[in-house]
Amino acid sequence: xxxxxxxxxxxxxxxxxxxxxxxxxxxxxxxxxxxxxxxxxxxxxxxxxxxxxxxxxxxxxxxxxxxxxxxxxxxxxxxxxxxxxxxxxxxxxxxxxxxxxxxxxxxxxxxxxxxxxxxxxxxxxxxxxxxxxxxxxxxxxxxxxxxxxxxxxxxxxxxxxxxxxxxxxxxxxxxxxxxxxxxxxxxxxxxxx
Amino acid sequence: xxxxxxxxxxxxxxxxxxxxxxxxxxxxxxxxxxxxxxxxxxxxxxxxxxxxxxxxxxxxxxxxxxxxxxxxxxxxxxxxxxxxxxxxxxxxxxxxxxxxxxxxxxxxxxxxxxxxxxxxxxxxxxxxxxxxxxxxxxxxxxxxxxxxxxxxxxxxxxxxxxxxxxxxxxx
Numbered sequence: 001x002x003x004x005x006x007x008x009x010x011x012x013x014x015x016x017x018x019x020x021x022x023x024x025x026x027x028x029x030x031x032x033x034x035x036x037x038x039x040x041x042x043x044x045x046x047x048x049x050x051x052x053x054x055x056x057x058x059x060x061x062x063x064x065x066x067x068x069x070x071x072x073x074x075x076x077x078x079x080x081x082x083x084x085x086x087x088x089x090x091x092x093x094x095x096x097x098x099x100x101x102x103x104x105x106x107x108x109x110x111x112x113x114x115x116x117x118x119x120x121x122x123x124x125x126x127x128x129x130x131x132x133x134x135x136x137x138x139x140x141x142x143x144x145x146x147x148x149x150x151x152x153x154x155x156x157x158x159x160x161x162x163x164x165x166x167x168x169x170x171x172x173x174x175x176x177x178x179x180x181x182x183x184x185x186x187x188x189x190x191x192x193x
Numbered sequence: 194x195x196x197x198x199x200x201x202x203x204x205x206x207x208x209x210x211x212x213x214x215x216x217x218x219x220x221x222x223x224x225x226x227x228x229x230x231x232x233x234x235x236x237x238x239x240x241x242x243x244x245x246x247x248x249x250x251x252x253x254x255x256x257x258x259x260x261x262x263x264x265x266x267x268x269x270x271x272x273x274x275x276x277x278x279x280x281x282x283x284x285x286x287x288x289x290x291x292x293x294x295x296x297x298x299x300x301x302x303x304x305x306x307x308x309x310x311x312x313x314x315x316x317x318x319x320x321x322x323x324x325x326x327x328x329x330x331x332x333x334x335x336x337x338x339x340x341x342x343x344x345x346x347x348x349x350x351x352x353x354x355x356x357x358x359x360x361x362x363x364x
Contacts, residue, residue, distance in 0.1 A: 023249065
Protein backbone atom coordinates (compact mmCIF):
# COMPACT_ATOMS: atom_id res chain seq x y z
CA UNK A 1 0.00 0.00 0.00
CA UNK A 2 1.27 3.45 -0.76
CA UNK A 3 2.41 5.42 2.24
CA UNK A 4 0.91 8.91 2.62
CA UNK A 5 2.86 11.18 0.31
CA UNK A 6 5.05 13.24 2.58
CA UNK A 7 7.08 15.52 0.42
CA UNK A 8 9.46 18.27 1.40
CA UNK A 9 10.20 21.51 -0.43
CA UNK A 10 13.93 21.63 -1.16
CA UNK A 11 15.89 24.79 -0.39
CA UNK A 12 17.65 26.22 -3.48
CA UNK A 13 20.92 24.82 -2.19
CA UNK A 14 19.43 21.32 -1.82
CA UNK A 15 18.06 21.54 -5.34
CA UNK A 16 21.58 22.13 -6.62
CA UNK A 17 23.17 19.46 -4.41
CA UNK A 18 20.52 16.85 -5.22
CA UNK A 19 20.99 17.36 -8.93
CA UNK A 20 24.76 17.42 -8.50
CA UNK A 21 24.50 13.91 -7.06
CA UNK A 22 22.22 12.80 -9.90
CA UNK A 23 24.71 14.02 -12.48
CA UNK A 24 27.77 12.69 -10.71
CA UNK A 25 26.43 9.18 -10.01
CA UNK A 26 24.56 8.76 -13.26
CA UNK A 27 26.71 6.25 -15.09
CA UNK A 28 24.99 5.07 -18.26
CA UNK A 29 22.42 7.84 -18.03
CA UNK A 30 20.75 9.61 -15.15
CA UNK A 31 17.16 8.34 -15.30
CA UNK A 32 17.50 5.77 -12.51
CA UNK A 33 19.41 8.09 -10.18
CA UNK A 34 17.05 11.00 -10.78
CA UNK A 35 14.07 9.00 -9.57
CA UNK A 36 16.00 7.58 -6.64
CA UNK A 37 17.23 10.95 -5.37
CA UNK A 38 14.02 12.91 -6.03
CA UNK A 39 11.46 10.34 -4.88
CA UNK A 40 13.20 7.99 -2.45
CA UNK A 41 16.06 9.85 -0.83
CA UNK A 42 14.94 13.48 -0.70
CA UNK A 43 11.19 13.15 -1.18
CA UNK A 44 10.72 16.31 -3.21
CA UNK A 45 7.94 14.66 -5.22
CA UNK A 46 5.68 11.65 -4.84
CA UNK A 47 6.08 8.70 -7.19
CA UNK A 48 3.12 9.92 -9.25
CA UNK A 49 4.20 13.56 -9.39
CA UNK A 50 7.63 12.49 -10.55
CA UNK A 51 6.21 10.18 -13.21
CA UNK A 52 4.05 13.05 -14.49
CA UNK A 53 6.96 15.47 -14.73
CA UNK A 54 9.09 12.80 -16.42
CA UNK A 55 6.27 12.14 -18.87
CA UNK A 56 6.21 15.81 -19.87
CA UNK A 57 10.01 15.76 -20.12
CA UNK A 58 9.81 12.85 -22.53
CA UNK A 59 7.29 14.25 -24.95
CA UNK A 60 9.29 17.47 -25.20
CA UNK A 61 12.48 17.39 -27.25
CA UNK A 62 15.80 17.29 -25.42
CA UNK A 63 17.12 15.25 -22.52
CA UNK A 64 14.19 13.91 -20.44
CA UNK A 65 15.80 14.29 -17.07
CA UNK A 66 17.22 17.70 -18.07
CA UNK A 67 13.75 18.87 -19.05
CA UNK A 68 12.42 17.50 -15.77
CA UNK A 69 15.17 19.41 -13.91
CA UNK A 70 14.01 22.67 -15.49
CA UNK A 71 10.39 21.95 -14.56
CA UNK A 72 11.10 20.74 -11.03
CA UNK A 73 13.47 23.66 -10.41
CA UNK A 74 10.84 26.12 -11.63
CA UNK A 75 8.12 24.48 -9.56
CA UNK A 76 10.03 25.04 -6.31
CA UNK A 77 12.04 28.21 -6.90
CA UNK A 78 11.20 29.79 -10.24
CA UNK A 79 14.00 30.80 -12.58
CA UNK A 80 16.78 30.50 -9.96
CA UNK A 81 15.51 27.00 -9.16
CA UNK A 82 15.53 25.96 -12.81
CA UNK A 83 19.05 27.33 -13.26
CA UNK A 84 20.35 25.70 -10.08
CA UNK A 85 18.90 22.29 -10.92
CA UNK A 86 20.24 22.49 -14.47
CA UNK A 87 23.67 23.64 -13.34
CA UNK A 88 23.71 20.88 -10.74
CA UNK A 89 23.00 18.08 -13.15
CA UNK A 90 25.46 19.14 -15.85
CA UNK A 91 28.45 20.74 -14.14
CA UNK A 92 30.22 17.70 -12.67
CA UNK A 93 29.77 15.48 -15.76
CA UNK A 94 30.99 18.30 -18.00
CA UNK A 95 34.18 18.69 -15.97
CA UNK A 96 34.75 14.94 -16.13
CA UNK A 97 34.12 14.94 -19.87
CA UNK A 98 36.63 17.75 -20.35
CA UNK A 99 39.21 15.65 -18.50
CA UNK A 100 38.30 12.57 -20.56
CA UNK A 101 38.49 14.55 -23.80
CA UNK A 102 41.97 15.78 -22.95
CA UNK A 103 43.06 12.24 -22.10
CA UNK A 104 41.45 10.92 -25.27
CA UNK A 105 43.23 13.53 -27.39
CA UNK A 106 46.52 12.55 -25.80
CA UNK A 107 46.30 8.77 -25.44
CA UNK A 108 43.46 7.53 -27.62
CA UNK A 109 41.49 4.67 -26.13
CA UNK A 110 42.80 2.41 -23.42
CA UNK A 111 41.74 -1.15 -24.31
CA UNK A 112 42.16 -2.37 -20.72
CA UNK A 113 39.25 -0.32 -19.46
CA UNK A 114 36.79 -1.72 -22.00
CA UNK A 115 35.76 -4.83 -19.98
CA UNK A 116 35.19 -2.82 -16.80
CA UNK A 117 33.15 -0.33 -18.79
CA UNK A 118 31.11 -3.18 -20.27
CA UNK A 119 30.35 -4.44 -16.76
CA UNK A 120 29.28 -0.98 -15.65
CA UNK A 121 27.15 -0.57 -18.77
CA UNK A 122 25.39 -3.87 -18.04
CA UNK A 123 24.74 -2.87 -14.42
CA UNK A 124 23.45 0.51 -15.59
CA UNK A 125 21.07 -1.20 -18.03
CA UNK A 126 19.75 -3.30 -15.14
CA UNK A 127 19.30 -0.17 -13.03
CA UNK A 128 17.11 1.40 -15.67
CA UNK A 129 14.99 -1.74 -16.04
CA UNK A 130 14.71 -2.09 -12.25
CA UNK A 131 13.64 1.55 -11.95
CA UNK A 132 10.87 1.06 -14.50
CA UNK A 133 9.70 -2.07 -12.64
CA UNK A 134 9.68 -0.17 -9.35
CA UNK A 135 7.56 2.63 -10.80
CA UNK A 136 5.05 0.19 -12.28
CA UNK A 137 4.81 -1.56 -8.93
CA UNK A 138 4.07 1.64 -7.03
CA UNK A 139 1.76 3.48 -9.41
CA UNK A 140 -1.16 1.04 -9.75
CA UNK A 141 -1.80 1.72 -13.40
CA UNK A 142 -5.11 0.92 -15.09
CA UNK A 143 -5.13 -2.11 -17.43
CA UNK A 144 -5.20 0.02 -20.58
CA UNK A 145 -2.29 2.05 -19.22
CA UNK A 146 -0.26 -1.13 -18.76
CA UNK A 147 -1.09 -2.08 -22.33
CA UNK A 148 0.09 1.32 -23.63
CA UNK A 149 3.24 1.05 -21.52
CA UNK A 150 3.99 -2.34 -23.08
CA UNK A 151 3.28 -1.00 -26.56
CA UNK A 152 5.67 1.92 -26.03
CA UNK A 153 8.39 -0.47 -24.85
CA UNK A 154 7.87 -2.90 -27.72
CA UNK A 155 7.78 -0.18 -30.35
CA UNK A 156 10.89 1.59 -29.06
CA UNK A 157 13.01 -1.39 -28.01
CA UNK A 158 12.14 -4.18 -30.41
CA UNK A 159 10.46 -2.35 -33.26
CA UNK A 160 13.21 0.28 -33.21
CA UNK A 161 10.60 2.79 -34.28
CA UNK A 162 11.88 6.34 -33.90
CA UNK A 163 10.90 7.86 -30.57
CA UNK A 164 9.25 10.98 -31.97
CA UNK A 165 6.90 8.71 -33.90
CA UNK A 166 6.19 6.50 -30.86
CA UNK A 167 5.39 9.57 -28.78
CA UNK A 168 3.31 11.17 -31.54
CA UNK A 169 1.10 8.09 -31.88
CA UNK A 170 0.92 6.70 -28.34
CA UNK A 171 0.86 9.87 -26.21
CA UNK A 172 -2.49 11.16 -27.59
CA UNK A 173 -3.96 7.66 -27.28
CA UNK A 174 -2.76 7.37 -23.71
CA UNK A 175 -4.02 10.84 -22.78
CA UNK A 176 -7.40 10.02 -24.30
CA UNK A 177 -7.53 6.76 -22.33
CA UNK A 178 -6.64 8.57 -19.12
CA UNK A 179 -9.28 11.27 -19.70
CA UNK A 180 -11.84 8.58 -20.46
CA UNK A 181 -11.05 6.79 -17.26
CA UNK A 182 -11.46 10.04 -15.34
CA UNK A 183 -14.89 10.41 -16.90
CA UNK A 184 -13.94 13.51 -18.87
CA UNK A 185 -14.04 12.07 -22.35
CA UNK A 186 -16.45 10.10 -24.50
CA UNK A 187 -19.59 11.31 -22.73
CA UNK A 188 -18.39 10.59 -19.21
CA UNK A 189 -18.58 6.84 -19.68
CA UNK A 190 -15.41 6.34 -17.67
CA UNK A 191 -14.95 4.81 -14.30
CA UNK A 192 -13.70 6.99 -11.50
CA UNK A 193 -10.56 5.76 -9.86
CA UNK B 194 32.39 27.73 -37.78
CA UNK B 195 31.37 28.11 -34.14
CA UNK B 196 28.08 29.63 -35.24
CA UNK B 197 27.50 26.68 -37.55
CA UNK B 198 28.19 24.26 -34.70
CA UNK B 199 25.79 26.19 -32.48
CA UNK B 200 23.02 26.13 -35.09
CA UNK B 201 23.54 22.46 -35.97
CA UNK B 202 23.23 21.37 -32.34
CA UNK B 203 20.33 23.75 -31.71
CA UNK B 204 18.39 22.06 -34.49
CA UNK B 205 19.33 18.63 -33.14
CA UNK B 206 18.09 19.76 -29.73
CA UNK B 207 14.65 20.50 -31.11
CA UNK B 208 14.24 17.13 -32.83
CA UNK B 209 15.55 15.16 -29.84
CA UNK B 210 12.24 13.78 -28.60
CA UNK B 211 13.26 10.87 -26.38
CA UNK B 212 16.66 12.31 -25.53
CA UNK B 213 20.19 11.52 -26.58
CA UNK B 214 19.72 7.99 -27.88
CA UNK B 215 16.81 9.06 -30.06
CA UNK B 216 18.76 11.86 -31.68
CA UNK B 217 21.94 9.85 -32.25
CA UNK B 218 21.15 8.73 -35.83
CA UNK B 219 20.33 12.31 -36.85
CA UNK B 220 23.46 13.56 -35.08
CA UNK B 221 25.50 11.06 -37.08
CA UNK B 222 23.86 12.23 -40.30
CA UNK B 223 24.56 15.89 -39.57
CA UNK B 224 28.10 15.66 -38.19
CA UNK B 225 29.52 12.80 -40.29
CA UNK B 226 27.57 12.66 -43.53
CA UNK B 227 26.56 16.27 -44.17
CA UNK B 228 29.15 18.45 -42.43
CA UNK B 229 32.11 16.02 -42.49
CA UNK B 230 33.26 17.34 -39.12
CA UNK B 231 33.95 13.81 -37.85
CA UNK B 232 34.60 10.45 -39.48
CA UNK B 233 32.60 7.35 -38.71
CA UNK B 234 35.08 5.68 -36.34
CA UNK B 235 35.71 8.87 -34.37
CA UNK B 236 31.97 9.36 -33.96
CA UNK B 237 31.61 5.90 -32.41
CA UNK B 238 34.62 6.34 -30.15
CA UNK B 239 33.44 9.71 -28.91
CA UNK B 240 30.02 8.21 -28.21
CA UNK B 241 31.66 5.49 -26.12
CA UNK B 242 33.73 8.12 -24.32
CA UNK B 243 30.59 10.07 -23.41
CA UNK B 244 28.95 6.87 -22.17
CA UNK B 245 31.92 6.17 -19.93
CA UNK B 246 31.45 9.40 -18.01
CA UNK B 247 28.62 9.83 -15.54
CA UNK B 248 25.81 12.25 -16.27
CA UNK B 249 23.12 12.81 -18.86
CA UNK B 250 23.85 11.02 -22.15
CA UNK B 251 22.99 14.20 -24.03
CA UNK B 252 26.48 15.43 -23.13
CA UNK B 253 27.68 13.31 -26.04
CA UNK B 254 27.10 16.59 -27.90
CA UNK B 255 29.70 18.33 -25.72
CA UNK B 256 32.32 15.69 -26.49
CA UNK B 257 31.65 15.95 -30.22
CA UNK B 258 31.90 19.75 -29.97
CA UNK B 259 35.27 19.47 -28.22
CA UNK B 260 36.62 17.22 -30.93
CA UNK B 261 35.36 19.49 -33.72
CA UNK B 262 36.62 22.81 -32.37
CA UNK B 263 38.25 22.45 -28.95
CA UNK B 264 36.93 24.05 -25.75
CA UNK B 265 34.97 26.73 -27.62
CA UNK B 266 33.39 23.99 -29.74
CA UNK B 267 32.40 22.14 -26.58
CA UNK B 268 30.84 25.30 -25.17
CA UNK B 269 28.73 26.12 -28.22
CA UNK B 270 27.71 22.50 -28.81
CA UNK B 271 26.57 22.18 -25.19
CA UNK B 272 24.66 25.46 -25.27
CA UNK B 273 23.12 24.61 -28.63
CA UNK B 274 22.02 21.19 -27.43
CA UNK B 275 20.66 22.24 -24.04
CA UNK B 276 19.25 25.74 -24.37
CA UNK B 277 16.38 25.36 -26.88
CA UNK B 278 15.06 22.27 -25.11
CA UNK B 279 15.41 23.91 -21.70
CA UNK B 280 13.46 26.96 -22.86
CA UNK B 281 10.69 24.72 -24.17
CA UNK B 282 10.59 22.85 -20.87
CA UNK B 283 10.42 26.17 -19.02
CA UNK B 284 7.50 27.36 -21.13
CA UNK B 285 5.74 24.02 -20.70
CA UNK B 286 6.17 24.14 -16.92
CA UNK B 287 4.63 27.63 -16.93
CA UNK B 288 1.71 26.40 -19.00
CA UNK B 289 1.09 23.53 -16.61
CA UNK B 290 1.20 25.89 -13.64
CA UNK B 291 -1.29 28.24 -15.25
CA UNK B 292 -3.69 25.40 -16.08
CA UNK B 293 -3.43 23.91 -12.62
CA UNK B 294 -7.11 24.44 -11.83
CA UNK B 295 -8.38 22.71 -14.96
CA UNK B 296 -9.86 19.38 -14.02
CA UNK B 297 -8.67 17.68 -17.20
CA UNK B 298 -5.02 18.56 -16.53
CA UNK B 299 -4.21 15.84 -13.97
CA UNK B 300 -5.71 12.99 -16.03
CA UNK B 301 -4.11 14.35 -19.21
CA UNK B 302 -0.71 14.45 -17.52
CA UNK B 303 -1.41 11.05 -16.04
CA UNK B 304 -1.82 9.80 -19.59
CA UNK B 305 1.85 10.50 -20.20
CA UNK B 306 2.90 8.31 -17.28
CA UNK B 307 2.63 4.92 -19.03
CA UNK B 308 4.49 6.32 -22.04
CA UNK B 309 7.22 7.68 -19.75
CA UNK B 310 7.71 4.33 -18.04
CA UNK B 311 7.42 2.39 -21.30
CA UNK B 312 10.17 4.45 -22.90
CA UNK B 313 12.31 4.17 -19.77
CA UNK B 314 11.97 0.39 -19.92
CA UNK B 315 12.79 0.45 -23.64
CA UNK B 316 15.96 2.43 -22.94
CA UNK B 317 16.99 -0.23 -20.41
CA UNK B 318 16.31 -3.02 -22.89
CA UNK B 319 18.32 -1.29 -25.63
CA UNK B 320 21.20 -0.73 -23.20
CA UNK B 321 21.04 -4.42 -22.22
CA UNK B 322 21.13 -5.47 -25.88
CA UNK B 323 24.22 -3.33 -26.41
CA UNK B 324 25.83 -4.87 -23.31
CA UNK B 325 25.19 -8.39 -24.60
CA UNK B 326 27.83 -7.83 -27.30
CA UNK B 327 30.17 -9.29 -24.68
CA UNK B 328 28.25 -12.58 -24.40
CA UNK B 329 26.08 -14.01 -21.63
CA UNK B 330 27.71 -12.65 -18.49
CA UNK B 331 26.60 -9.04 -19.03
CA UNK B 332 23.01 -10.26 -19.27
CA UNK B 333 23.41 -11.91 -15.86
CA UNK B 334 24.72 -8.59 -14.53
CA UNK B 335 21.75 -6.80 -16.10
CA UNK B 336 19.30 -9.20 -14.45
CA UNK B 337 20.98 -9.07 -11.04
CA UNK B 338 21.17 -5.29 -11.15
CA UNK B 339 17.52 -4.93 -12.21
CA UNK B 340 16.31 -7.13 -9.35
CA UNK B 341 18.58 -5.33 -6.88
CA UNK B 342 17.24 -1.90 -7.83
CA UNK B 343 13.64 -3.10 -8.10
CA UNK B 344 13.52 -5.03 -4.85
CA UNK B 345 15.86 -3.20 -2.48
CA UNK B 346 16.57 0.40 -1.66
CA UNK B 347 20.31 0.04 -1.18
CA UNK B 348 22.43 2.42 -3.19
CA UNK B 349 22.82 1.32 -6.83
CA UNK B 350 26.50 2.29 -6.53
CA UNK B 351 26.96 -1.27 -5.29
CA UNK B 352 25.76 -2.80 -8.53
CA UNK B 353 27.84 -0.38 -10.59
CA UNK B 354 30.95 -1.28 -8.61
CA UNK B 355 30.03 -4.97 -8.80
CA UNK B 356 29.52 -4.70 -12.55
CA UNK B 357 32.90 -3.05 -12.99
CA UNK B 358 34.65 -5.71 -10.88
CA UNK B 359 32.94 -8.62 -12.65
CA UNK B 360 33.68 -7.09 -16.04
CA UNK B 361 37.31 -6.61 -15.15
CA UNK B 362 37.73 -10.17 -13.86
CA UNK B 363 35.58 -12.18 -16.22
CA UNK B 364 35.21 -10.41 -19.55
